Amino acid sequence: QKEVEQNSGPLSVPEGAIASLNCTYSDRGSQSFFWYRQYSGKSPELIMSIYSNGDKEDGRFTAQLNKASQYVSLLIRDSQPSDSATYLCAVRSSGYSTLTFGKGTMLLVSP
């Protein structure tokens, strides 16, 4: 059984701070990792993907992958109230056609 675990939160940070969201996964053969943002009542929106160990930066977002420790994280710099949403981690295992989603971490950014 492939599992993806996320702290449900809420993670509360003040505006301008760095928000750090973490995700662990059970299948060592996992190869592709995705972060989605889901606003309340809306559908998930892809914000980052990462496939190799290390960091990948895109604007205020940085995804970090450590396959040896089986975790992937998302850092949001200069957090804004508009970043308040639930962030879903999704993982694809090698040889599998589908993604396994975590339950998501709710992020609240206070002005």
Next chain:
Amino acid sequence: DGGITQSPKYLFRKEGQNVTLSCEQNLNHDAMYWYRQDPGQGLRLIYYSQIVNDFQKGDIAEGYSVSREKKESFPLTVTSAQKNPTAFYLCASSFGTKGAQPQHFGDGTRLSIL
């Protein structure tokens, strides 16, 4: 504009009734997926299709059926056998199902019991 269109946005089902949720994409994606999301829960895969005229069951296929007669369309039928259908239904698509292909989502359909 390319995208994934789900309709209707809201749907109400009576007891014993089958209802069909529509999902159309014009992204030329090969693969399409249906997920169910309950409050406070992650996404659970109902069915997916990698190619026209072929589809596979996901983790919670019981009480649901799908068809894939055209590349662009992947309708989901919620049958009367699904006893707890109230949920947010999401359709997604991707270019492929391997490696680095991310999935992109439609706006979703909210289904409730009357």
